[in-house]
Amino acid sequence: MNQLALFGGKPVRVKPFPAWPAFDEREERYALEVVRSGCWWRYTMGEAVDAGAASPGEPSKVAEFQRLFARAHGARYGIACASGTAALEVALRALGVGSGDEVIVPPYTFVATATAPLLIGATPVFCDIDLETFNMSPARFEEAITPRTRAVIPVHFAGLAAHMDVILTIAKRHGVAVLEDAAHAHGGTWMGKGLGSLGAAGVFSFQASKNMTAGEGGLITTNDEDLAEICESLIWGGRHAGQPWYSHYRLGWNYRLTEFQGAILLAQLERLTEQTARRRTNAAYLTSRLRDIPGIRILETPDYATGHSHHLFVLRFEPKAFGLTREQFLEALQAEGIPASSGYAHSLFRNPMFLDPALRVDMERYKALCPNSERACGEAVWLEHRLLLGDQEDMEDIVRAVEKVHEARQEFAAAANVRA
Numbered sequence: 001m002n003q004l005a006l007f008g009g010k011p012v013r014v015k016p017f018p019a020w021p022a023f024d025e026r027e028e029r030y031a032l033e034v035v036r037s038g039c040w041w042r043y044t045m046g047e048a049v050d051a052g053a054a055s056p057g058e059p060s061k062v063a064e065f066q067r068l069f070a071r072a073h074g075a076r077y078g079i080a081c082a083s084g085t086a087a088l089e090v091a092l093r094a095l096g097v098g099s100g101d102e103v104i105v106p107p108y109t110f111v112a113t114a115t116a117p118l119l120i121g122a123t124p125v126f127c128d129i130d131l132e133t134f135n136m137s138p139a140r141f142e143e144a145i146t147p148r149t150r151a152v153i154p155v156h157f158a159g160l161a162a163h164m165d166v167i168l169t170i171a172k173r174h175g176v177a178v179l180e181d182a183a184h185a186h187g188g189t190w191m192g193k194g195l196g197s198l199g200a201a202g203v204f205s206f207q208a209s210k211n212m213t214a215g216e217g218g219l220i221t222t223n224d225e226d227l228a229e230i231c232e233s234l235i236w237g238g239r240h241a242g243q244p245w246y247s248h249y250r251l252g253w254n255y256r257l258t259e260f261q262g263a264i265l266l267a268q269l270e271r272l273t274e275q276t277a278r279r280r281t282n283a284a285y286l287t288s289r290l291r292d293i294p295g296i297r298i299l300e301t302p303d304y305a306t307g308h309s310h311h312l313f314v315l316r317f318e319p320k321a322f323g324l325t326r327e328q329f330l331e332a333l334q335a336e337g338i339p340a341s342s343g344y345a346h347s348l349f350r351n352p353m354f355l356d357p358a359l360r361v362d363m364e365r366y367k368a369l370c371p372n373s374e375r376a377c378g379e380a381v382w383l384e385h386r387l388l389l390g391d392q393e394d395m396e397d398i399v400r401a402v403e404k405v406h407e408a409r410q411e412f413a414a415a416a417n418v419r420a
Ligand SMILES: Cc1ncc(COP(=O)(O)O)c(C=O)c1O
Pocket: 083, 084, 085, 086, 109, 110, 112, 113, 155, 181, 183, 184, 204, 205, 206, 207, 216, 217, 218
């Protein structure tokens, strides 16, 4: 038998997968333009400019980027800001969420989805996910609604659209604002419509690991002109476009994006369609090749999720069926040269910060209310999107490595016993 690399055998793969971030002379050229212009920050605060307009209305890379990004996602307005976390805070505040309000969020996501409500005085209320998609369960969302619920944040986890028609219908019935967390979902669609354009607003992240990046950065999408203007104002310290510079009309932040980031993101956006198509082709191939291996379950892509952006390729690992624990599987796979990980270590409500009663999150209650999120944390195996930017031979290496570990599962189990 082909010996596992973990025990001294030859690894399936020694070649690195495509590096991230991907860039070329465009990033260099646009960034250099900014350096040479001497205009390193977006010094004009624009009126909300419709994404369909021919020009950004001001000479700024950020202004140009936010218009083109919104347009690419089918939203009328894009408001660039410092991070995805900032985008969540600003959008929630602009939607009127504040002290005493509840915001329903899934527990299987990055911490910012839940801390953004807290940072503006509201309380996150966790509702469970569906195991087939790892996205918010619409039924659990409806059960979590109380008279204090002001907003819900469905996350398009891994780039897969949440069950938006049902979520939007329930939210409308209860007068709850829908804020899409599209931090994983650049270029993704639901029923052919851009993610981030479906709810009252959407948020994106351009942090280093995301499908488009400037190291850091964020953006809010919306079709509502008034909301766009409030978001813009909040990001500019409460200023109003066209009003005196030192007049501040609301409590705001400085969450502006720099022109350097705008330049890099303009270049990254030019590559998004091609990269998303490549990720989809490779994800479809991987799915077809991995799905029959015992113990490997690929998350489902329901019909409404017409365009997956594959920020992550996610498996559910079933130890009994495969014959190894998830940790053994990951250790062996990594040794074969496949950088897979176990993803979120625990449901968000288990974070130590929630031991503080001031944060109003009852950890014990949510452990019982969110069994699917708890299971997802124990079963998930994630592959990063950059792996999907390789070619079919790269995908074959992933398949060969998983098959090799599966074939050697007994050898592994015996060796692990000896080591223990
Ligand atoms: C689902 C989700 N929401 C929000 C964020 C926050 O984005 P940022 O890191 O840009 O603040 C992230 C980033 O990791 C995320 O994964």
